[in-house]
Amino acid sequence: MTVLESYRSLAEAQKGRARGAPAYSLYVNRPVGRLLASVAHAIGLTPNQVTLVSAAFTFTGIALLMLVPPSIPLGIVVWLLLAIGYAWDSADGQVARLRGGGSLVGEWLDHIVDSAKLVSLHIAVAIGAYRFFESLEVQWLLVPLLFTVVATVTFFGMILNDLLRARIGAPQAAQAGGSSPVRAMLGIPTDYGTWCFMFVLWGWAPGFMVVYSLLALAAVLYLAAALLVWFRKMKGLEAVA
Template structure:
């Protein structure tokens, strides 16, 4: 849903004369406000809904910055740089915030459970960097990007739902129900681990194949 909403926000932003970088910063403001609330406000159903909305709105604005760039005639290197810096920061910060919030407010809490958000942080970071690195290396040798070479499919999209950032946003509606959130979060972390393990095998094979790219 973030792309249709992003198109609407892009139209509004373009009409208001906002630059793509300003749209990126608006996205960051919503996202990091939601992340910060996880660490400082005691959990509740109401807080969970607020965090979900803040993260979801930030996600929609994140998809709008590229569309604003296209409406203005094309993006820029600094705009792409800023977008990726914000994305990498939010992926790490989100799971660290879960660890901090759970440690502060979830009682009783087995301390071993905090390994879950820490592992999730590593997996999310490696997955994001892997995708960026794949495209960087493809561009280096003039190979088509993953999206241009049929890198996605309906099946892959379905399998990727548990690892999608939009799914992660929605799970925070359970933030006021500690045990329920912990179960769902752990299952999503496991799905992310399995997805990354499979993706690394595929990516490695594709990189090997690209070594023979003319």
């Protein structure tokens, strides 16, 4: 199957839009991932190989944050590495759909890599800031540590929601209603793609820390609201079950 044939086939194999999916993930990352998936499928890459390609880009960018002194050019490189890794992350599931469906081990590997990158990214910010932001007061390091906790709990909450829904046969989030343009735009501050882009400021420590802290605050507020919604929905599903 050629790249063009793969690309066309994916139009009929797309999964539903998850409720509340943010704009970058929905309107940029998934289409780019679709193109990468078409190329990967045409050259014979498996979904697990695509996941490993994604991990290679992502963790190279994360390592640079910890190992190389900050600069604007480095920030741009890190942004591109993380963004490309994110697009490949979208591609692995699309390659699986082209091949007729995913596997348990593929889903397991994808979630392991996703959870590792979410923790590693914010830990890398803490390490890089501690090593290279000379005028940074030490209390600012609490921000990436808080961000690590929030990102981890948010990711685990979404995975657990799907796991428990599947346990009682309830529709998954992607089947329970799409993401409206307004919801997608409101989700931009909590979008992983937005987190990737903020690293263009990595060479300007004060500006980066302000933007990073605002995104951390948005993530905290999102998680607080999401936990209330998820709790009510779980109680409702429990009553139905």
